[in-house]
Amino acid sequence: MSNAVVHADAHGHAHAAHHPALQHHFDTMAQQKEAVVVGMWVFLLTEILFFGGLFAAYMIYRMWYFDAFAEASRSLDISWGALNTAVLIGSSLTMAMGVRSAQTNKRIATVNWLILTMVLGSVFLGVKVIEYADKFEHHHVPGYNFQWASAHPSTSLGAGEAPAAGAEHAAPAAEGAAAAEGGPSTAGHRQLALNAEQLQLTTQIYFSLYFTMTGLHALHMIIGIGIMCVITWMSWKGKFDDHYYTPVEMAGLYWHFVDIVWIFLFPLLYLVERHV
Amino acid sequence: MLDKLKIPERHYLNNGHGLASWLLTKDHKRIAIMYLISISVMFFLGGLFAVGIRLELATPQGDFVQADTYNKFFTMHGIIMVFFFLIPSIPAVLGNFLIPPMIGAKDLAFPRINLLSLYLLWFGAIFATVAMVSGGVDTGWTFYTPYSTTGSNSHVVPMALGIFIAGFSSILTGLNFIVTIHRMRAPGMTWFRLPLFVWAHYATSLIQVLGTPVVAITIVMVGVERALGFGIFDPARGGDPVLFQHLFWFYSHPAVYIMILPALGVMSELISTFSRKTIFGYSFVAFSSLAIAVFGFIVWAHHMFVAGISTYAAMVFSFLSFSVAIPSAVKVFNWTATLYKGAISFETPMLYAYGFMGLFAIGGLTGLFLATLGLDIHLHDTYFVVSHFHYIMVGGAIMGYMGGLHFWWPKMTGRMYSEFFSRISAILVFVGFNLTFFPQFVVGYLGMPRRYHSYPDEFQVLNVMSSAGASVLGLGYFLPVITCCGR
Ligand code: HEM
Ligand SMILES: [Cu+2]
Numbered sequence: 100m101s102n103a104v105v106h107a108d109a110h111g112h113a114h115a116a117h118h119p120a121l122q123h124h125f126d127t128m129a130q131q132k133e134a135v136v137v138g139m140w141v142f143l144l145t146e147i148l149f150f151g152g153l154f155a156a157y158m159i160y161r162m163w164y165f166d167a168f169a170e171a172s173r174s175l176d177i178s179w180g181a182l183n184t185a186v187l188i189g190s191s192l193t194m195a196m197g198v199r200s201a202q203t204n205k206r207i208a209t210v211n212w213l214i215l216t217m218v219l220g221s222v223f224l225g226v227k228v229i230e231y232a233d234k235f236e237h238h239h240v241p242g243y244n245f246q247w248a249s250a251h252p253s254t255s256l257g258a259g260e261a262p263a264a265g266a267e268h269a270a271p272a273a274e275g276a277a278a279a280e281g282g283p284s285t286a287g288h289r290q291l292a293l294n295a296e297q298l299q300l301t302t303q304i305y306f307s308l309y310f311t312m313t314g315l316h317a318l319h320m321i322i323g324i325g326i327m328c329v330i331t332w333m334s335w336k337g338k339f340d341d342h343y344y345t346p347v348e349m350a351g352l353y354w355h356f357v358d359i360v361w362i363f364l365f366p367l368l369y370l371v372e373r374h375v
Numbered sequence: 376m377l378d379k380l381k382i383p384e385r386h387y388l389n390n391g392h393g394l395a396s397w398l399l400t401k402d403h404k405r406i407a408i409m410y411l412i413s414i415s416v417m418f419f420l421g422g423l424f425a426v427g428i429r430l431e432l433a434t435p436q437g438d439f440v441q442a443d444t445y446n447k448f449f450t451m452h453g454i455i456m457v458f459f460f461l462i463p464s465i466p467a468v469l470g471n472f473l474i475p476p477m478i479g480a481k482d483l484a485f486p487r488i489n490l491l492s493l494y495l496l497w498f499g500a501i502f503a504t505v506a507m508v509s510g511g512v513d514t515g516w517t518f519y520t521p522y523s524t525t526g527s528n529s530h531v532v533p534m535a536l537g538i539f540i541a542g543f544s545s546i547l548t549g550l551n552f553i554v555t556i557h558r559m560r561a562p563g564m565t566w567f568r569l570p571l572f573v574w575a576h577y578a579t580s581l582i583q584v585l586g587t588p589v590v591a592i593t594i595v596m597v598g599v600e601r602a603l604g605f606g607i608f609d610p611a612r613g614g615d616p617v618l619f620q621h622l623f624w625f626y627s628h629p630a631v632y633i634m635i636l637p638a639l640g641v642m643s644e645l646i647s648t649f650s651r652k653t654i655f656g657y658s659f660v661a662f663s664s665l666a667i668a669v670f671g672f673i674v675w676a677h678h679m680f681v682a683g684i685s686t687y688a689a690m691v692f693s694f695l696s697f698s699v700a701i702p703s704a705v706k707v708f709n710w711t712a713t714l715y716k717g718a719i720s721f722e723t724p725m726l727y728a729y730g731f732m733g734l735f736a737i738g739g740l741t742g743l744f745l746a747t748l749g750l751d752i753h754l755h756d757t758y759f760v761v762s763h764f765h766y767i768m769v770g771g772a773i774m775g776y777m778g779g780l781h782f783w784w785p786k787m788t789g790r791m792y793s794e795f796f797s798r799i800s801a802i803l804v805f806v807g808f809n810l811t812f813f814p815q816f817v818v819g820y821l822g823m824p825r826r827y828h829s830y831p832d833e834f835q836v837l838n839v840m841s842s843a844g845a846s847v848l849g850l851g852y853f854l855p856v857i858t859c860c861g862r
Binding site for chain 1: 480481482484485486546550551553554555557558559584585586587588589591592593595596599600603604605606607612613614615618621622
């Protein structure tokens with residue numbers, strides 16, 4: 100008889116006290132947990148590099164086309180962005196509370212915290228949908244119908260007039276923005292050196308990056324909510340206890356990571372013009 | 376003693392029959408065998424396209440296929456060989472099979488993820504096949520923009536998706552190995568007792584984990600740009616195609632070490648086994664794997680000397696590129712020192728190992744030619760480059776793969792290969808290889824550019840030599856299949 104088989108049997112019987120969640124190829128719960136934690140951190144490292152390519156692209160184009168980026172950034176609504184930032188930070192808190200409850204054998208509390216986290220995540224996504232819809236409306240989605248005419252969503256032109264207005268709009272837009280900040284147009288605000296055509300081209304790059312970055316981030320959140328559904332179900336079923344709560348903890352790590360990405364995206368995308 | 380050694384009655388090959396017992400297995404050995412079968416199919420497919428290329432180039436006129444068909448041939452050849460054969464080859468087959476027993480673990484840390492990464496490779500291959508049968512892709516395996524995003528009218532998006540998915544297979548394999556090597560070693564298996572094969576895979580996994588995500592996101596950008604009309608890399612819209620090349624080579628230069636490092640690990644095992652000596656300078660060989668991985672990340676722009684980077688940047692990258700040669704040379708010198716006064720036997724794996732040493736040396740040294748800024752201006756995008764990377768990737772990586780496969784074949788299957796035929800095939804591979812690719816150095820140096828389907832008459836002799844060598848090479852690769860299935 101094969102050694103492996105003998106071993107497996109002896110293994111199973113000798114340590115009847117083994118936790119049911121211990122997989123056969125690990126020796127102890129501690130080893131299993133360590134492996135999962137190391138694996139998760141390595142995975143998050145790959146995620147950082149994944150977003151890193153986009154951040155590198157962003158950095159380069161922001162350097163080249165700063166004026167266009169500032170202009171385009173003005174068309175985003177800071178209040179939506181700020182709201183979403185608050186929502187996400189809140190969801191990180193509820194997630195952390197969920198992990199804590201799992202560690203301390205509070206089954207119902209774990210489930211509740213996790214559900215609350217998912218709700219907050221959905222609020223974030225809902226706000227994103229509103230913002231995306233706004234971009235569609237103003238033809239700010241890169242591609243064949245992209246039009247850069249107005250810098251201010253509040254004073255935005257109707258879709259129909261946009262192309263005609265494009266040509267005259269570059270310079271007034273800069274003034275308008277300066278006025279909005281409350282200062283005289285010469286103080287503290289750079290005059291745009293771009294003509295309408297350049298603005299049309301380079302703001303489109305901004306929005307290409309905006310959609311790729313926030314889209315990828317949103318995709319990560321959707322996946323995170325999916326994972327959390329499973330974790331919530333498992334907690335409800337009582338799969339976790341103070342000896343075994345790794346999946347909750349790992350889902351938490353993932354969720355915090357997604358939050359952190361947003362913490363970078365918010366200033367980069369929404370606040371570009373704030374220091375001009 | 377020997378006749379008492381018996382294979383256990385139940386082992387991984389007969390432990391369950393039927394398709395489901397294989398497709399749903401979490402046993403690293405079974406997964407390795409499934410990888411072996413899958414990538415052999417890929418190797419065959421990639422080989423077919425190579426046949427097409429060599430047939431076309433046997434005559435100076437473009438008379439076998441049209442120019443755009445030819446473009447699709449070399450693109451499909453490159454994509455299949457790089458992403459679906461070479462990158463998974465040694466890690467997914469030999470690494471999967473051998474790393475757990477080598478470090479005294481029962482399995483990889485995440486058996487389910489291991490199976491998932493096999494499925495991802497299949498999934499990626501399906502997309503690539505869809506792209507292929509619906510008309511192919513003509514961008515070259517490098518997908519240079521803006522041709523791939525706005526110029527080409529071929530099926531870039533499904534192909535990009537396929538490569539993206541296959542990339543995740545590679546990332547997950549690397550992640551699994553890293554965690555396994557960190558956390559699953561048997562008590563007493565310290566870092567400096569690890570077999571060098573394991574060290575090489577550790578270094579490889581680091582590259583897979585740190586590099587692949589960058590090419591993945593780059594391919595995402597190409598995909599959205601093509602599908603949705605975004606303008607990140609399109610110069611007509613203010614985008615920058617050189618940025619694409621930076622991001623692409625930031626992965627793809629390290630990626631060449633994903634292909635060669637595992638082979639270097641195999642080599643260390645073969646050389647010490649077949650010269651009956653412990654490896655000379657164990658820790659130097661171990662660390663040189665890590666050094667190659669680290670240096671590999673700082674030399675990418677040597678692919679872009681003529682792509683519009685600044686002269687100073689080019690000088691710095693030229694200088695840095697030479698540093699990669701140091702750890703590679705450390706390995707070769709240590710192998711040589713191991714062989715010195717060893718009791719060398721010339722069995723099949725060792726023949727492959729010898730072949731490897733010669734070809735890897737030529738490939739690596741010509742890399743230095745190319746890294747030399749002034750010389751690369753002349754040699755860039757000629758057959759010299761083609762020959763250089765084939766010496767490394769085919770002459771090096773596949774030699775290592777074949778050597779390792781023969782060496783561990785009895786352990787993996789419980790059967791011995793035919794020593795006689797296998798030696799013949801090893802020799803055929805070596806001879807065929809040199810006949811195929813050495814003329815390409817010459818013809819490239821004389822100025823024949825790569826990726827053209829016709830060429831001036833004066834290059835024909837060298838090209839015919841190359842095509843003839845390719846037939847010998849093909850036969851050499853095929854012989855082991857016949858001898859193994861015929862028994
Ligand atoms: C040891 C493993 C190596 C592998 C697997 C490898 C592989 C490759 C590949 C695949 C290419 C062609 C890329 C393309 O399609 O354009 C290439 C080009 C190049 N390699 Fe290597 N290489 C290796 C080592 C080196 C070394 C050690 C150096 C320099 C010190 C080097 C320098 C270059 C340069 C400069 C080019 C670009 C030439 C050009 O496009 O003009 N390589 N290599
Ligand atoms: Cu390179």
